Amino acid sequence: MSEINRVWRLRQRPVGDIDDQVLSFEQEAIPVPQDGQFLFRMNYLSLDPTNRIWMSDMDQYMPPVELGAPMRGIVCGTVVESRHKRYKVGDRVSGLGVWADYQIGPAGPVGLLPDVPGLGMDVAFGTLIGVGPTAYFGLLDLGQPQPGETVVVSAAAGAVGSIVGQIAKIKGCRAVGIAGSAEKCRWLTEELGFDAAIDYKHEDVAAALARTCPQGIDVYFDNVGGAVLDACLKHMNLGGRIPTCGLISSYNAQGPVPGPFNYSMILMQRLRVQGFIVTDFAPRFGEAIAALAQWLASGEVKVRMDIHEGLENALATLKTLYTGGNTGKLLLRVAAP
Amino acid sequence: MSEINRVWRLRQRPVGDIDDQVLSFEQEAIPVPQDGQFLFRMNYLSLDPTNRIWMSDMDQYMPPVELGAPMRGIVCGTVVESRHKRYKVGDRVSGLGVWADYQIGPAGPVGLLPDVPGLGMDVAFGTLIGVGPTAYFGLLDLGQPQPGETVVVSAAAGAVGSIVGQIAKIKGCRAVGIAGSAEKCRWLTEELGFDAAIDYKHEDVAAALARTCPQGIDVYFDNVGGAVLDACLKHMNLGGRIPTCGLISSYNAQGPVPGPFNYSMILMQRLRVQGFIVTDFAPRFGEAIAALAQWLASGEVKVRMDIHEGLENALATLKTLYTGGNTGKLLLRVAAP
Numbered sequence: 001m002s003e004i005n006r007v008w009r010l011r012q013r014p015v016g017d018i019d020d021q022v023l024s025f026e027q028e029a030i031p032v033p034q035d036g037q038f039l040f041r042m043n044y045l046s047l048d049p050t051n052r053i054w055m056s057d058m059d060q061y062m063p064p065v066e067l068g069a070p071m072r073g074i075v076c077g078t079v080v081e082s083r084h085k086r087y088k089v090g091d092r093v094s095g096l097g098v099w100a101d102y103q104i105g106p107a108g109p110v111g112l113l114p115d116v117p118g119l120g121m122d123v124a125f126g127t128l129i130g131v132g133p134t135a136y137f138g139l140l141d142l143g144q145p146q147p148g149e150t151v152v153v154s155a156a157a158g159a160v161g162s163i164v165g166q167i168a169k170i171k172g173c174r175a176v177g178i179a180g181s182a183e184k185c186r187w188l189t190e191e192l193g194f195d196a197a198i199d200y201k202h203e204d205v206a207a208a209l210a211r212t213c214p215q216g217i218d219v220y221f222d223n224v225g226g227a228v229l230d231a232c233l234k235h236m237n238l239g240g241r242i243p244t245c246g247l248i249s250s251y252n253a254q255g256p257v258p259g260p261f262n263y264s265m266i267l268m269q270r271l272r273v274q275g276f277i278v279t280d281f282a283p284r285f286g287e288a289i290a291a292l293a294q295w296l297a298s299g300e301v302k303v304r305m306d307i308h309e310g311l312e313n314a315l316a317t318l319k320t321l322y323t324g325g326n327t328g329k330l331l332l333r334v335a336a337p
Numbered sequence: 338m339s340e341i342n343r344v345w346r347l348r349q350r351p352v353g354d355i356d357d358q359v360l361s362f363e364q365e366a367i368p369v370p371q372d373g374q375f376l377f378r379m380n381y382l383s384l385d386p387t388n389r390i391w392m393s394d395m396d397q398y399m400p401p402v403e404l405g406a407p408m409r410g411i412v413c414g415t416v417v418e419s420r421h422k423r424y425k426v427g428d429r430v431s432g433l434g435v436w437a438d439y440q441i442g443p444a445g446p447v448g449l450l451p452d453v454p455g456l457g458m459d460v461a462f463g464t465l466i467g468v469g470p471t472a473y474f475g476l477l478d479l480g481q482p483q484p485g486e487t488v489v490v491s492a493a494a495g496a497v498g499s500i501v502g503q504i505a506k507i508k509g510c511r512a513v514g515i516a517g518s519a520e521k522c523r524w525l526t527e528e529l530g531f532d533a534a535i536d537y538k539h540e541d542v543a544a545a546l547a548r549t550c551p552q553g554i555d556v557y558f559d560n561v562g563g564a565v566l567d568a569c570l571k572h573m574n575l576g577g578r579i580p581t582c583g584l585i586s587s588y589n590a591q592g593p594v595p596g597p598f599n600y601s602m603i604l605m606q607r608l609r610v611q612g613f614i615v616t617d618f619a620p621r622f623g624e625a626i627a628a629l630a631q632w633l634a635s636g637e638v639k640v641r642m643d644i645h646e647g648l649e650n651a652l653a654t655l656k657t658l659y660t661g662g663n664t665g666k667l668l669l670r671v672a673a674p
Contacts, residue, residue, distance in 0.1 A: 058601070059605050059606075061605045061606070061607070225600065225601070244603050244604050246604070247600070247601050256598040257598065257600075257601075258596060259598060259599075259600030261594065262396075262596075263594075263597065264395075264396070264562070264584050264587065264594075265612075266581050266611075266612040267583070267612035267613075267614075268612070270398075270611070270612045270613050271612055272612075273603060273609070273610040273611070274603075274607070275602075275603040275608055275609075276604075276607050277604075277607060280607060
């Protein structure tokens, strides 16, 4: 085992786009687990839109990362030393951790990575932890799609969005994805089975929604907020549902961001807009993991891992999220499992 | 019976504030009921924020009033001639009608006015039809207030808002009202039993919310949208509910109105924002009417009727709604019952 630990620490709160000064990349001693703790080496770091929220001091759903503290992340790794009775060396763990080669567990909510035959560590981590349950509970519990209804999802070529559309298809809905390139749109319709896809960077979204959703929208799974939310609001059917999973269009904004101009549609169409964070459903993660594992095995849900290499590239890789650089789940391989 | 019928007809769609040209006041022949119809004389006309929506051609929850057609209104009256087997002369009816002395029923959803011993026609109409069920279902079904929670309501000295706060008290909640004058605020706290009231025209609403809602807001019953909604969003507790009943602050706007700047709180605090129109609950009106009648009888709910006189004053009276001129339910007495 190397004696050196590499750790990303938060140095500044980002203003607007994330720049290279917000984090520093340090070399430090490897921490030593105490009784009831274990030490694990990170294999994969998940890069997620919410990372930008944690860096900032905006109102948010858990405390922001403190200045000077290691950057928070969703991680998976392998136990290399244990003084915890339920974890042994070699166990694969995942959960909330920090951007570092080595770290102590359980510092936050960390548990054993689900062991699904046939799934590599990358797919198991990138699908069953966080991302898949987010799609599952947000769409099914909050969106409550009924067979024959139309489900629209934004950031559809992203990790969560691509699964949302496929679950919508499994539930007998029409699935329409909104993504940021013709190539992403082709992936959605030709490989994932979406009924239609809209390239918001090159199409008039309102016109495209009218064309691709002739029966209106019953569920809009919102990952982005902003102009795309506004366009969808205009097409919502009576009693439509808007699970609010993310608002990535505004995360890098400087100054106040207006809400949707079509907010009044919530009243006129009696919509239900509901925010959620996947951890709200923690007691039911097993249900989502079982369903997703089955759909992965049957091929009804396909996933793509967008894997970059090297902890030293974490910040640069994160930035690509906010410009739509990824297709599927963005992961960093820190150490081969 | 006079031979002349007075009818307000829609001539222009309002732009910004309602002006005198949008409606014309005509003298016409009294209509003649056919088989299956009855003729009734209006006693009271309800003036409601939603009237402005019906005049416009904005996206809305029922077709707008057509240009040239009689203005739509919530009305009550007395049957003066009947060729309908279920209605007889002298019956008191209420429901959707038009701004006219005499009109044919049932042209829209009209039924018998609930006959509650001890309640005058004005209170029965102004509380049990529309207004009371709006407060009842919006707060209880969508807001789901729990004992000990904090309920904030805007337009609290209005017809719906004043009942919302009193039902919140009945359900064991802290009730805080937001209204537009010190006098209205005194009425809320001294006569209706609200725990606190905020004069949004003379106080910093955010600071006043922090002071009057030390435990945060669990339910914000939104009648107004705009800046007040924004201030409330900042104070919502985790899992808070926002029944969206009205957005009166924007009804007279010219051009696009931005949604709330704190829209992201929906995500961060996992809020549920849900629009509704009271007619969604029509099959359950009896439940609300029974509860409200009991609370009126026990004095647990107090109401104030703000009654103006004369059909010729309908338009001028309606305008006062948008400047906060009324306290309690704004009614026009067209003919004494």
